[in-house]
Amino acid sequence: MDLGPLKLSVLWGKTSRQNQGAAVIELDNVGYNYGGGELLSNLSIKLAPGSFHFLTGPSGAGKTTLLKLCYGALTPTSGRVRAFNMDVKGLDRDQMALLRRRVGVVHQDCRFLDHLPVIENIALPLIVSGRDLSQEEANLRELLNWVGLAERADALPPELSGGERQRAALARSVILSPDVIIADEPTGNVDWEMSQRLLQLLVELNRMGKTILVATHDLSLIRAAKNQVQARVLRIWDRQLHLAGADL
Amino acid sequence: MSADGFGGRLRALIIGDAQADRVVPPSGFTAQLTLFAAGAMAFLAVFALALSLASGRLADRWADELARAATLRINAPAEQRAAQTEAALTILRQTPGVASARAFTAEEQAALLAPWFGATVPLDALPVPQLIEVIEDDPGYDATGLRLRLQAEVPGAVLDDHTRWREPLVDAAHSLRLLAVVSILLITGAMGAMITLAANAALAANAQVIEVLRLVGAQDSYIAQAFIRRFTLRALSGALVGMVFGMLGVWLMPAASEEGGFLTGLGFQGFGWLLPLAIPLLGALVAYVATRRAAKKRLGDLT
Ligand SMILES: Nc1ncnc2c1ncn2[C@@H]1O[C@H](COP(=O)(O)OP(=O)(O)OP(=O)(O)O)[C@@H](O)[C@H]1O
Ligand SMILES: [Mg+2]
Numbered sequence: 001m002d003l004g005p006l007k008l009s010v011l012w013g014k015t016s017r018q019n020q021g022a023a024v025i026e027l028d029n030v031g032y033n034y035g036g037g038e039l040l041s042n043l044s045i046k047l048a049p050g051s052f053h054f055l056t057g058p059s060g061a062g063k064t065t066l067l068k069l070c071y072g073a074l075t076p077t078s079g080r081v082r083a084f085n086m087d088v089k090g091l092d093r094d095q096m097a098l099l100r101r102r103v104g105v106v107h108q109d110c111r112f113l114d115h116l117p118v119i120e121n122i123a124l125p126l127i128v129s130g131r132d133l134s135q136e137e138a139n140l141r142e143l144l145n146w147v148g149l150a151e152r153a154d155a156l157p158p159e160l161s162g163g164e165r166q167r168a169a170l171a172r173s174v175i176l177s178p179d180v181i182i183a184d185e186p187t188g189n190v191d192w193e194m195s196q197r198l199l200q201l202l203v204e205l206n207r208m209g210k211t212i213l214v215a216t217h218d219l220s221l222i223r224a225a226k227n228q229v230q231a232r233v234l235r236i237w238d239r240q241l242h243l244a245g246a247d248l
Numbered sequence: 249m250s251a252d253g254f255g256g257r258l259r260a261l262i263i264g265d266a267q268a269d270r271v272v273p274p275s276g277f278t279a280q281l282t283l284f285a286a287g288a289m290a291f292l293a294v295f296a297l298a299l300s301l302a303s304g305r306l307a308d309r310w311a312d313e314l315a316r317a318a319t320l321r322i323n324a325p326a327e328q329r330a331a332q333t334e335a336a337l338t339i340l341r342q343t344p345g346v347a348s349a350r351a352f353t354a355e356e357q358a359a360l361l362a363p364w365f366g367a368t369v370p371l372d373a374l375p376v377p378q379l380i381e382v383i384e385d386d387p388g389y390d391a392t393g394l395r396l397r398l399q400a401e402v403p404g405a406v407l408d409d410h411t412r413w414r415e416p417l418v419d420a421a422h423s424l425r426l427l428a429v430v431s432i433l434l435i436t437g438a439m440g441a442m443i444t445l446a447a448n449a450a451l452a453a454n455a456q457v458i459e460v461l462r463l464v465g466a467q468d469s470y471i472a473q474a475f476i477r478r479f480t481l482r483a484l485s486g487a488l489v490g491m492v493f494g495m496l497g498v499w500l501m502p503a504a505s506e507e508g509g510f511l512t513g514l515g516f517q518g519f520g521w522l523l524p525l526a527i528p529l530l531g532a533l534v535a536y537v538a539t540r541r542a543a544k545k546r547l548g549d550l551t
Contacts, residue, residue, distance in 0.1 A: 093467070093468055093548075094468065097462070097465050097466060097468070098467075099465075100463065100465035111456070111463065113271060113273075115273040116270060120270070124271070124460070127268070128461060128466035129465060
């Protein structure tokens, strides 16, 4: 696989630098439970614009749940979640859709439209927001190249390997050039080299001013990242969020 | 809703967005079922429409033709018949509201009776009553008053203004039309129910697709549009085919004739042939509304 140099300036040139100062996403005394007791409680955090956070914790601790709270897929059972200075609870369905365009999400179980080829899946956020695809064609190709899926562009998602799916999911999450990128185990299925590459992309995005939140088990990934950006590590432990020390 | 908004929506519905259409996977079998059901409904609707138009025409014709003519029957011994006929004609001519009154000639009476007795029976030998045809004016005469006067002056005269058998016939034609209209309403309702079921099935089958679309920031209207467009176009094309077959069926029926009476009059006349063209449009409208409602409800239930 030939991975070209990182030349995504075309795509990332349009980062909006709004919300400077105020937190992009803010959880205020948030608690959540699925019905079987509190999973998270009294949890507060502010994601400042341009910050880079890792989220770790044992399996089942509630990492995915916390991320879902951040992008509005779940509403907290107590406390408040604010995104771009709007209370997520107060958003109607259309506003929620617009919020999702400003927050790129890589899901743990990358979901695709299985009947559409990879390239259209990656372009899906463009399609549903009514962008003119012909104008984005070049960016789309470049992005596809960069995640190493140029050759698989016309394959259907079920035909992809786990790692290919994750790369496609990451490409899809950034295609709209969102202000925040939330990734749930984006490197779960890829080899070391590819995980470095995905990290590289996230770091580059962060340098362009994007706010990044990544849930991962992969401590070596976190260490690698710390060499490149100022990343903070949050750990979910005992229903609470703790800032992990320098022991990592 | 602004005119522009509606126009825009209509344009989007018809022209569509090739990309948007592709986000929902094609569904071969459901699509064919919807097409078939829409076609069958349109086919039935054409007949119901033909029936309603024909029975309406029939009711009007019967009410109109029969109301204008009445018959005066003179049952009198042979020697008084001519005198009583003369007296009755005089009274009729004096009655306001009677346009004309004319005694049937012997030949005419024979022609009327021929279907029952055969042409060879000598009518002179039978005590056949003399018939007088009374044509009503507009406004008409006072039947009760006329009856009283005839009773006094022409004892053998019986006025038959046809109301006795006209009313049930006209009533029957009206009921028939009502039935036809109710049928059209039922067909419309059944179509709506069927499309709602099909749309719900499609929405349920595509729950995963809808979820992915929501995750990447699609608004409800965008998602709904993909389904609405599909079902509206399907209903429209299915109903179009059904309508063509239905019209063909009506067109192939024997033309209206005296002998056939009501049954052969079951068809469209003149501009009436344009009316069935509204059926596919109605079908499309029903599908649009039904799918829109189903999608709205379904999407509203999601987070
Ligand atoms: N929809 C749900 N209904 C009920 N319980 C749920 C639901 N989703 C998650 N849970 C439970 O909540 C807990 C936290 O789940 P979550 O997915 O947030 O964990 P996680 O930290 O992401 O784990 P992993 O590292 O394995 O991905 C788990 O015990 C899980 O079983
Ligand atoms: Mg998880």
